[in-house]
Amino acid sequence: MARKRGFFAELEHQRRQRELAERRFQAEQKRLADRAVREQQRSEQAAQRSEAQAIREQRAQHLQEQQARALELTAGVNARLAELDTILIGTEPRTFSFKQLRQTYKPTPFNPGSVAPSKQPPSWEQYAPPPPTGLGRMFGKTSHERAVKDAQERFAQEKAKHEDHERHRLASLAQAKSRHATAEASQRQQVEQNNTQVDQLERDVTAGVPGAVEDYFELLLEASPLPDDLPVDVETAYQGDARKLLIVRDLPGVGVIPETREYTYVRTRDEITAKPRPAKEIKQRYANLVAQLVLRTMRDAFDIHPTEVVDEVAVNGHVSTRNKATGQPERPCLVSVSATRAQFAQFVLDELDPTECLRHLNALISLHPWDLEAVRPIFDPDLSKYRRVDAHDAAAGLDARPVLVEMRPFEFEILVKQLFEAMGMKSWVTQASRDDGVDAIAVNEDPIMGGVCVIQAKRYRGVVPVEAIRALAGVMDDKRASRGVLVTTSWFGKATEDFKNRHGRIQLIGGPELKHLLTEHLGLDVVIGPLKRR
Numbered sequence: 001m002a003r004k005r006g007f008f009a010e011l012e013h014q015r016r017q018r019e020l021a022e023r024r025f026q027a028e029q030k031r032l033a034d035r036a037v038r039e040q041q042r043s044e045q046a047a048q049r050s051e052a053q054a055i056r057e058q059r060a061q062h063l064q065e066q067q068a069r070a071l072e073l074t075a076g077v078n079a080r081l082a083e084l085d086t087i088l089i090g091t092e093p094r095t096f097s098f099k100q101l102r103q104t105y106k107p108t109p110f111n112p113g114s115v116a117p118s119k120q121p122p123s124w125e126q127y128a129p130p131p132p133t134g135l136g137r138m139f140g141k142t143s144h145e146r147a148v149k150d151a152q153e154r155f156a157q158e159k160a161k162h163e164d165h166e167r168h169r170l171a172s173l174a175q176a177k178s179r180h181a182t183a184e185a186s187q188r189q190q191v192e193q194n195n196t197q198v199d200q201l202e203r204d205v206t207a208g209v210p211g212a213v214e215d216y217f218e219l220l221l222e223a224s225p226l227p228d229d230l231p232v233d234v235e236t237a238y239q240g241d242a243r244k245l246l247i248v249r250d251l252p253g254v255g256v257i258p259e260t261r262e263y264t265y266v267r268t269r270d271e272i273t274a275k276p277r278p279a280k281e282i283k284q285r286y287a288n289l290v291a292q293l294v295l296r297t298m299r300d301a302f303d304i305h306p307t308e309v310v311d312e313v314a315v316n317g318h319v320s321t322r323n324k325a326t327g328q329p330e331r332p333c334l335v336s337v338s339a340t341r342a343q344f345a346q347f348v349l350d351e352l353d354p355t356e357c358l359r360h361l362n363a364l365i366s367l368h369p370w371d372l373e374a375v376r377p378i379f380d381p382d383l384s385k386y387r388r389v390d391a392h393d394a395a396a397g398l399d400a401r402p403v404l405v406e407m408r409p410f411e412f413e414i415l416v417k418q419l420f421e422a423m424g425m426k427s428w429v430t431q432a433s434r435d436d437g438v439d440a441i442a443v444n445e446d447p448i449m450g451g452v453c454v455i456q457a458k459r460y461r462g463v464v465p466v467e468a469i470r471a472l473a474g475v476m477d478d479k480r481a482s483r484g485v486l487v488t489t490s491w492f493g494k495a496t497e498d499f500k501n502r503h504g505r506i507q508l509i510g511g512p513e514l515k516h517l518l519t520e521h522l523g524l525d526v527v528i529g530p531l532k533r534r
Helices: 007-085 141-206 210-223 279-303 341-345 354-360 384-389 409-422 466-479 494-503 511-522
Strands: 234-239 244-251 260-266 271-276 312-319 333-340 425-431 437-444 451-458 483-488 506-509
Touching (some): 007 271, 141 210, 210 234, 210 279, 451 466, 466 506
Parallel strands (some): 483 506
Antiparallel strands (some): 234 244, 437 451
């Protein structure tokens, strides 16, 4: 049996036990604290890893979004280019006709809305109090009679209210029916008026009335669908004797071609950058677009019914801009071309090169259309001049001895046109002249001597100056013409004859020969008129 500790020994033992317990407690607290720190560190590390992962995922998502955005922008540019590149062949030619202008009356069903349904009238059964039962039959007779009377009063009030509501409802319904009938009658009348106008327009167009033909073709040409941002405005004039349609077409500027070739995402700068399209490519695409639009206009004009109204179409393509030097508005002509229906029918539009096709038609094409470098159009863009003289036949209006030098300018122009058409010239298109004469581009279909011919006719009373033939030679070079003809009511000097001989491709027709040709080809006996001989 263990010896019992003494008093002081026991005290020392207890002290040591307390110290040991304290050390154990401190050690446990330290262990718990260390574990808490480790757990906190693990938690923080896990949070950091999670945050880093989220950042990586966010960056990856941002990268994908930016790359996708760049691809989307590039796809938009490519889609726009594809749209512009297929203007001539991307849209199937439409068969334009008067049927598209007519309207059909389609009656709209009457919809009365909230005034249509009628509420059920109140019934006495809804208000009648229940009959008394049991002792109520003996002792509650008075109270039941009072309840019946109250119910009858409420029933009468509700019935009167329903009848008043029904009167208002029927009145509103009648008004709605009247408004609907009026609207339907107005719509029917508008449809009938439209179709009457279309019928009249068809009769006038079929008869070749110039104003009607011009309105009809303008309307349908502008309705031909084109991509956004491209102008659709056209202006027309119709020459009924030649069945020729003159069209002035608005063209877009070079800015319609996207300046950006593609978009890329630069990761180091975190931005989407645009790669510019080469200037050479922009110019080529713009020239191709201009050519497509002009051919598209001719295609649509030839597709309009009735097709027998138009045998030839001439188009001037103009751009509305401002002169950089003066700031004044101007409309340079970039393309001017004419073709007959037979010529155009030979083209396979989805196989040809638009620019080469225009050259094949001897079109006048700007060498630098992107710089708005103008060409001299083959007909005056002021179409009002043609509208004034369209129905006038100069040959028919001449008397037995007309005086050529005293003819009005437009009469002389039409007379010269009729003469050269009788001599075999085709595709006649007049253009502005500054010296009281006629400037025209025509085509001689002779297989040997044929080709584009520039004709200048001068109503002179004196000798034709040598500057006139020099100007003709310049116009021939500009138009790439194979022949040139200078015709006058007077005569030519030696310097003019010498220039003709050196040039080799110019023919001179003086007054006496002009008189002879008018007699031979048109059967007209004319007088040249008084000349100023030196």
